[in-house]
Amino acid sequence: MLADPCRMLSIVNTLGAPCASPCYHQVPSGDWEKCGPKIFEEEVKPLLEAAGINFKMQETRHKMHAREIAYSLDLTKYDGIACFSGDGVVVEIGSTLFQCHLALFQEVNFRGCKCPLNVASIVQGDKVIFSVLLLAWGLVADINIESEKYRWMGSARFDIYSLLRIFGLRKYNGKIQFVPALGYEEFGDPIGEPNNWKGETVILQDAFENGGGSEIHGYKGSSTEFEASKWRFINGPFVTVWIQNAPWASKDIMAAPQAKFSDGCLDLLIVKDCPKTVLFSLLLSTRDGSHVYSPFVTYLGVKALKLEPGQRVGDRTMGGIIDMDGEAIARGDDAIHYDPNWMDRGTPFLMKVDEGLATLFCPN
Numbered sequence: 001m002l003a004d005p006c007r008m009l010s011i012v013n014t015l016g017a018p019c020a021s022p023c024y025h026q027v028p029s030g031d032w033e034k035c036g037p038k039i040f041e042e043e044v045k046p047l048l049e050a051a052g053i054n055f056k057m058q059e060t061r062h063k064m065h066a067r068e069i070a071y072s073l074d075l076t077k078y079d080g081i082a083c084f085s086g087d088g089v090v091v092e093i094g095s096t097l098f099q100c101h102l103a104l105f106q107e108v109n110f111r112g113c114k115c116p117l118n119v120a121s122i123v124q125g126d127k128v129i130f131s132v133l134l135l136a137w138g139l140v141a142d143i144n145i146e147s148e149k150y151r152w153m154g155s156a157r158f159d160i161y162s163l164l165r166i167f168g169l170r171k172y173n174g175k176i177q178f179v180p181a182l183g184y185e186e187f188g189d190p191i192g193e194p195n196n197w198k199g200e201t202v203i204l205q206d207a208f209e210n211g212g213g214s215e216i217h218g219y220k221g222s223s224t225e226f227e228a229s230k231w232r233f234i235n236g237p238f239v240t241v242w243i244q245n246a247p248w249a250s251k252d253i254m255a256a257p258q259a260k261f262s263d264g265c266l267d268l269l270i271v272k273d274c275p276k277t278v279l280f281s282l283l284l285s286t287r288d289g290s291h292v293y294s295p296f297v298t299y300l301g302v303k304a305l306k307l308e309p310g311q312r313v314g315d316r317t318m319g320g321i322i323d324m325d326g327e328a329i330a331r332g333d334d335a336i337h338y339d340p341n342w343m344d345r346g347t348p349f350l351m352k353v354d355e356g357l358a359t360l361f362c363p364n
Contacts, residue, residue, distance in 0.1 A: 006054065006079045007053075007077065007078050007079050007080075008048070008053050008054070008056075008078060008079065008080050008082055009055070009056050009058060009077075009078045009080070009081045009082070010040065010044070010048075010081075010082045010084060011059075011060065011069060011081065011085070011089060011093065012036045012037050012040045012059050012060070012084045012085070013036045013059075013060050013066070013083070013084065013085030013088075013089045014037060014059050036059075036084055036085065040057065040084050044084060055082075056078075060089065064092065066083075066085075066088075066089040066096075067093075067095075067096045070092065070096035070097055071096050088326070088327050090325075091325045094130065095131075098119065098130040113361070113362050114359050114360060114361045114362075115360050116261065116262035116356030116357075116358070116359055117132060117245075117246075117261050117356065117358040117359060117360050118132070118245050118261065118262055118263070118265075118266075118353050118355055118356065118358075119131070119132055119353070119354050119358050120132070120135070120243075120351050120352065120354075121352050121353075122135065122329075122343075122349055122350070122351050123350045124344065124347055124348070124350070125347065127343055129324065131245065131324050131351075132245055132246075133245055133249065134242065134244050134249055134323070134324070134326075135307075135322070135323070135325075135349075135351060136240065136242045136243070136323040137172070137174075137240070137241045137307065137309055137320050137321070137323070138170070138171075138172055138239055138240035138241055138271075138320055139165060139166075139169075139170070139239050139240035139279075140240045140242050140323070141240075141320060141322065141323035141328075142165055142170065142320065142321055143158060143161050143162050144158075144323050145321045145328045146161065146165075147160075162280060162283050163280060166276050167276070169279070170312055170313070171236070171237040171238065171239055171312070172236060172237055172309065172311070172312055172319070172320045173236045173237050173310030173311055173313060174235075174236040174237070174241075174307070174309045175236065175308040175310070176188075176233060176234045176236075176241060176268075176270070176307055176308070177191060177233045177305070177306040177308070178231065178232060178233070178234075178268065178303075178304065178305045178306070179226045179230045179231055179232075179303040179304045179305075180230075180301070180302055180303070181265045181300070181301030181303055182301075183301070184300040185232075187234075187298065187300045188233050188234045189234070190229070190231075190232055191231045191232060191233055226303065226304055234270065236272070236310065237272065237310075238270060238271065238272055239271040239279070240269075240270070240271045241268075241269075242255060242268075242270075243302075243305060243351065244256035244259050244269070245266055245267075246261060247259045247289075249286075253286050253287060254286060254287065254288060254289035255267075255269065255286055256269065256299075257289030257292060258301070261360065262355055262356040263301075264303065264353055264355035264356075265301045265303055265353065266302050266305065266351065267300075267301055267302075268299070268300050268302050268305065269292070269297060269298070269299050270298040271296055271297055271298075272296075272298070273296065278296065279296075282294055282296065303352075303353065304350075304351065304352045304353070305350075305351045306348050306349065307322075307351070308348045309322065309330075309332070309346070311332070318332060319331075319332020319346065322343065329343050330343040330344065330349075332346065
């Protein structure tokens with residue numbers, strides 16, 4: 001906790017999917033969107049008042065409203081932001097704060113434990129977003145995002161939809177380029193130095209010199225440079241590509257057991273070919289991290305990565321979903337509602353890491 005009385009902005013999502021709280025079942029059909037405010041008023045607000053925390057409650061009124069709130073926020077008025085929502089609002093708030101307000105962050109007098117955390121910048125043209133957890137494409141992303149329609153099942157939706165997706169297994173064409181971390185230099189094949197090589201740092205600069213700079217007022221992403229000769233590649237087709245910044249993808253999924261919070265690296269997991277009979281047990285083994293020892297999993301550390309997602313094998317009209325920190329940031333499927341804030345799924349994604357840029361806080 002903070003040493004002095006805390007001033008907190010509480011952002012309550014009113015637009016998310018039905019929540020798993022018992023109060024959801026008490027809400028009349030069609031009114032489940034009011035579950036967030038109900039939880040805040042009945043369960044959270046009394047705790048804040050009892051702790052002597054001064055707070056302002058702000059409800060989200062439309063899609064991307066949380067991003068608008070964070071963009072215009074005066075951070076000098078608050079000691080912290082609490083999100084009462086799914087991970088979508090957290091992603092919107094966190095990414096916007098990095099873009100617009102990073103220079104305003106100050107050290108707080110905090111009683112408890114803290115540790116530095118890597119932050120990955122994902123660049124595509126003039127768009128830059130920031131990730132602290134994961135980026136996924138292929139099977140893992142399809143399960144996570146497409147199973148949203150079964151959220152009423154609770155956490156069982158992941159197991160059930162995993163079976164559905166494995167029975168109708170998809171593979172995706174594409175290419176991954178990466179700079180291997182120390183000890184992983186033998187993975188993949190060397191790219192070499194073709195005459196028309198354009199360094200990855202130049203791509204980052206272009207993102208801000210050709211239009212992106214007018215929208216981004218704060219942090220612009222990692223400026224780390226890598227020699228062209230350091231880059232290697234792996235070609236598809238892929239069953240799944242999974243990039244982790246931390247060991248745990250959720251409270252019961254240890255996706256990358258060797259990942260560290262602040263080592264300047266990302267953990268890359270790739271599955272290219274795997275029998276369907278093995279694939280489900282492989283997903284189940286992510287609960288203890290033993291999946292990384294499977295001969296069907298390529299697991300390595302990388303310092304930077306460029307993902308070039310292609311079309312689905314057997315259907316050139318369909319691509320996959322790019323999932324960042326649990327939210328779709330690009331879709332190549334037949335999504336009914338297109339979000340103009342999405343990135344272009346057919347254009348390469350450049351991903352770099354800033355070591356220890358963020359800080360994790362937790363009580364003793």
